[in-house]
Amino acid sequence: MNADESNYLSEHSVRSWLLTTDHKRIGILYLLSIVVYFAIAATAAALMRIQLLSPHSDLVLPETYNKLFTLHGVLMVWFFLIPSIPAVLGNFVIPMMIGARDVAFPKLNLISWYLFNIGGLCALYAVIWGGVDTGWTFYTPYSTTYANGHVVTMIMGVFIAGFGSILTGLNFIVTIHKMRAPGMTWFRLPLFIWSLYSTSLILVLATPVLAITLLAITVERLWGVGIFDPNLGGDPVLFQHMFWFYSHPAVYIMILPGMGVVSELITCFSRKRIFGYHFVAFSSLAIAVIGFLVWGHHMFVSSQSVYAGMVFSILSFIVAVPSAIKVFNWTATLYKGSISYDTPMLYAFGFIGLFTIGGLTGLFLAAIAVDVHLHDTYFVIAHFHYIMVGGMVLSFMGGLHYWWPKITGRMYPEVMGRIAALTTFVGFNLTFFPQFLLGYLGQPRRYHAYPPEFQIFHIFSTAGASILGVGYLMPLFYFLWSLKYGQRAPANPWQATGLEWQTPSPPPRENFGKIPIITEAPYDYHPEVEQAKPELQHV
Amino acid sequence: MNLHLFPEQASEIARESDWLFWALTALSALVCVLVFAPLVWFAIKYRRGRKVNRDFNEGNTWKIEVTWTLIPLFLTMGIFAWSAEVFFRMENPPPGALEVNVVGKQWMWKLQHAEGAREINELHIPRGKPVKLTMTSQDVIHDFFVPAFRTKQDVVPGRYTTEWFTPTKVGRYHIFCAQYCGTSHAAMIGTVYVMEPHDYERWLVQGSPEPLAKQGEALFHSLGCSGCHGPTSKIHAPPLEGVYGHLVPLETKEFVLADDRYVRDSILLPASQIAAGYQNLMPSFTGHISEEEIMEIIAYLKSIANKTPEGYAK
Numbered sequence: 001m002n003a004d005e006s007n008y009l010s011e012h013s014v015r016s017w018l019l020t021t022d023h024k025r026i027g028i029l030y031l032l033s034i035v036v037y038f039a040i041a042a043t044a045a046a047l048m049r050i051q052l053l054s055p056h057s058d059l060v061l062p063e064t065y066n067k068l069f070t071l072h073g074v075l076m077v078w079f080f081l082i083p084s085i086p087a088v089l090g091n092f093v094i095p096m097m098i099g100a101r102d103v104a105f106p107k108l109n110l111i112s113w114y115l116f117n118i119g120g121l122c123a124l125y126a127v128i129w130g131g132v133d134t135g136w137t138f139y140t141p142y143s144t145t146y147a148n149g150h151v152v153t154m155i156m157g158v159f160i161a162g163f164g165s166i167l168t169g170l171n172f173i174v175t176i177h178k179m180r181a182p183g184m185t186w187f188r189l190p191l192f193i194w195s196l197y198s199t200s201l202i203l204v205l206a207t208p209v210l211a212i213t214l215l216a217i218t219v220e221r222l223w224g225v226g227i228f229d230p231n232l233g234g235d236p237v238l239f240q241h242m243f244w245f246y247s248h249p250a251v252y253i254m255i256l257p258g259m260g261v262v263s264e265l266i267t268c269f270s271r272k273r274i275f276g277y278h279f280v281a282f283s284s285l286a287i288a289v290i291g292f293l294v295w296g297h298h299m300f301v302s303s304q305s306v307y308a309g310m311v312f313s314i315l316s317f318i319v320a321v322p323s324a325i326k327v328f329n330w331t332a333t334l335y336k337g338s339i340s341y342d343t344p345m346l347y348a349f350g351f352i353g354l355f356t357i358g359g360l361t362g363l364f365l366a367a368i369a370v371d372v373h374l375h376d377t378y379f380v381i382a383h384f385h386y387i388m389v390g391g392m393v394l395s396f397m398g399g400l401h402y403w404w405p406k407i408t409g410r411m412y413p414e415v416m417g418r419i420a421a422l423t424t425f426v427g428f429n430l431t432f433f434p435q436f437l438l439g440y441l442g443q444p445r446r447y448h449a450y451p452p453e454f455q456i457f458h459i460f461s462t463a464g465a466s467i468l469g470v471g472y473l474m475p476l477f478y479f480l481w482s483l484k485y486g487q488r489a490p491a492n493p494w495q496a497t498g499l500e501w502q503t504p505s506p507p508p509r510e511n512f513g514k515i516p517i518i519t520e521a522p523y524d525y526h527p528e529v530e531q532a533k534p535e536l537q538h539v
Numbered sequence: 540m541n542l543h544l545f546p547e548q549a550s551e552i553a554r555e556s557d558w559l560f561w562a563l564t565a566l567s568a569l570v571c572v573l574v575f576a577p578l579v580w581f582a583i584k585y586r587r588g589r590k591v592n593r594d595f596n597e598g599n600t601w602k603i604e605v606t607w608t609l610i611p612l613f614l615t616m617g618i619f620a621w622s623a624e625v626f627f628r629m630e631n632p633p634p635g636a637l638e639v640n641v642v643g644k645q646w647m648w649k650l651q652h653a654e655g656a657r658e659i660n661e662l663h664i665p666r667g668k669p670v671k672l673t674m675t676s677q678d679v680i681h682d683f684f685v686p687a688f689r690t691k692q693d694v695v696p697g698r699y700t701t702e703w704f705t706p707t708k709v710g711r712y713h714i715f716c717a718q719y720c721g722t723s724h725a726a727m728i729g730t731v732y733v734m735e736p737h738d739y740e741r742w743l744v745q746g747s748p749e750p751l752a753k754q755g756e757a758l759f760h761s762l763g764c765s766g767c768h769g770p771t772s773k774i775h776a777p778p779l780e781g782v783y784g785h786l787v788p789l790e791t792k793e794f795v796l797a798d799d800r801y802v803r804d805s806i807l808l809p810a811s812q813i814a815a816g817y818q819n820l821m822p823s824f825t826g827h828i829s830e831e832e833i834m835e836i837i838a839y840l841k842s843i844a845n846k847t848p849e850g851y852a853k
Contacts, residue, residue, distance in 0.1 A: 142679040230697025302693045303700045306630045317615035328607045334581035336595040360567040369625035373689040376717040441546045442686025444717045447725035528593040
């Protein structure tokens with residue numbers, strides 16, 4: 001093999017992977033880890049959905065059910081959604097998109113991955129040795145005084161993984177500030193970078209608050225220091241303030257990156273410059289900033305004051321506006337485009353549809369008088385799954401299909417891709433739409449058994465979940481298949497404009513032979529020019 | 540298995556909550572049409588390979604951007620004002636409501652009417668009268684949720700929260716615990732029985748219970764409170780007639796409203812708020828008194844809120 005043909009995947013030893021400082025390889029390490037966590041968390045969800053087929057507690061014991069939803073929440077939030085787009089796709093493409101050879105701190109990047117997995121193993125250890133039944137929200141005084149199980153171990157897992165998050169955020173911020181290629185001004189950055197920049201700000205500013213909150217639980221649980229338990233002189237509602245001060249911004253960690261991916265996909269597959277670049281870019285920052293001021297909308301019925309509730313309500317309505325701006329701009333981008341329906345674009349369409357519904361149902365929950373009824377019901381479950389799955393997971397899948405040729409040098413099978421995207425979309429809606437109705441009817445969340453009148457909706461939901469499962473499993477198989485049998489990917493199979501497409505697929509270790517010089521704004525697409533797809537070579 | 544799409548609507552506030560819910564649903568449907576119709580239309584009309592005019596000059600977009608920023612902003616502010624107004628009324632019980640105390644524990648609801656009747660996991664109330672619940676928990680956080688009334692409120696250990704509603708329809712409705720509280724969270728459910736007022740009157744006097752304030756008075760003596768807070772006391776302790784609902788001056792020169800929470804704190808943490816002119820002599824009753832008993836004492840103090848202390852030695 002001569003030097004010209006070598007790429008970042010050329011070395012095969014285990015050591016070359018475990019000690020790599022290449023942002024591309026670290027992205028792949030993250031991808032492998034989160035697939036494992038996702039699989040475990042999804043299995044927990046599947047067991048819950050089977051249990052809920054009947055109104056009685058048939059399949060598993062109540063304690064087991066409670067441990068399943070805790071496991072599902074903890075793994076999905078901290079070990080799948082938060083690292084999904086930032087740590088996998090972000091790691092892989094940020095340096096290439098801005099014309100850099102790596103992130104600012106490559107070793108720190110690898111340390112983040114190790115911290116993440118030490119945290120993950122800690123959490124799994126807690127699960128294997130008996131589990132935790134507090135819910136991913138760890139509400140006090142249940143978590144500090146009353147819950148049995150390995151609460152502290154689980155919390156330590158999240159605590160340690162949190163440092164991985166903080167370091168990744170820090171790395172991205174410095175990389176985006178300092179490593180841009182000549183001519184890559186702020187307003188020439190792809191919108192994916194803007195969204196990940198905003199995400200990184202939240203990671204760095206909010207995660208430490210989570211760390212302190214989790215430590216406070218540990219101190220109270222182990223040594224009986226009264227912080228949250230009123231019997232020890234603490235205040236249980238204080239915990240909720242601290243927890244949501246992190247966890248609401250964390251919701252935006254789990255959606256902003258998806259918005260960034262969708263901006264890339266919509267432009268590329270409609271061959272159009274993004275409509276309203278500045279508005280889309282600044283709406284990301286607006287979401288990151290206002291997102292810090294809305295945590296109290298999780299606490300409308302917690303006994304916080306009426307006036308605090310109203311302030312949080314009005315701010316929650318305001319934070320919906322920048323999201324709406326994005327949706328309108330994406331739609332306007334399609335106007336007079338040249339739109340193709342490749343798999344990534346199908347996921348992007350799915351994202352817009354589901355995110356819009358997720359966002360609109362968020363208004364119901366921001367409307368304080370309606371939230372009093374809907375709070376802690378399946379309506380909330382449905383709402384945030386429309387954002388987290390309909391938004392983040394679909395955009396992650398869209399992005400993964402989009403950059404798969406770059407990452408692996410192989411094309412995925414397009415027809416299978418489209419079928420999987422449609423299956424996911426149908427399965428998702430069948431799973432979660434009935435839960436809006438269930439919530440309005442009053443079915444509370446976290447119930448292992450329920451009154452019989454709710455059963456019909458649960459049956460729909462479980463049926464949908466099985467279809468959704470197929471939608472998730474298909475890509476797992478054809479992605480693996482494509483590694484060996486997929487067609488070889490050209491450097492730029494989508495004729496996209498981003499700098500990452502100017503490198504070979506897969507890219508060389510140093511990304512660029514010569515650092516590019518940027519002279520124009522991103523998304524220089526021309527829908528009026530008919531372009532032939534590049535020829536694909538069969539293996 | 541019957542298919543219900545709408546929950547029972549059995550309180551005054553439920554009607555208002557539903558108006559807001561359906562207004563939001565209509566607004567959401569409208570937004571969906573406004574977003575999805577052009578999306579689908581563009582996706583079809585401008586699909587790749589179709590011969591169609593694609594000449595486009597983006598030009599200056601700020602006008603359209605400002606339009607689609609401001610319209611949603613105004614709409615959401617309208618919804619905010621509407622829902623805040625309804626919420627404000629949800630949070631403020633009218634005077635003269637029937638009073639019921641609620642204590643949540645893993646995993647049951649203990650309820651006690653001011654008239655003295657006790658219930659577990661059941662609540663009997665008359666149609667057409669406002670009912671106010673004063674709630675606390677003796678362990679973790681619970682939440683008293685009645686979907687048919689569209690209302691819920693967390694039940695928090697260490698503090699009192701309130702919830703009120705005016706039932707409008709005779710019937711049986713679910714009580715759910717909505718805040719996850721441990722293993723049998725899903726079993727912490729109960730039933731509200733809304734009865735015709737005359738049926739309720741009959742139900743209330745079954746077993747002729749003593750009113751809560753009377754039970755509290757008995758407790759006030761049996762726990763030894765009256766030994767100090769009474770006319771014959773040798774110990775310098777404040778008389779408690781005419782205290783509840785009034786401002787109490789403290790040693791710290793602050794004033795505190797003698798509400799439920801103040802009374803509870805004074806029983807469990809007497810050192811935290813010393814009334815002006817008195818010493819810190821009272822022992823804490825933590826561990827010697829249950830949440831229900833504290834609520835009985837409160838009911839008693841409430842019943843003597845308009846009396847003046849008599850017969851105390853100066």
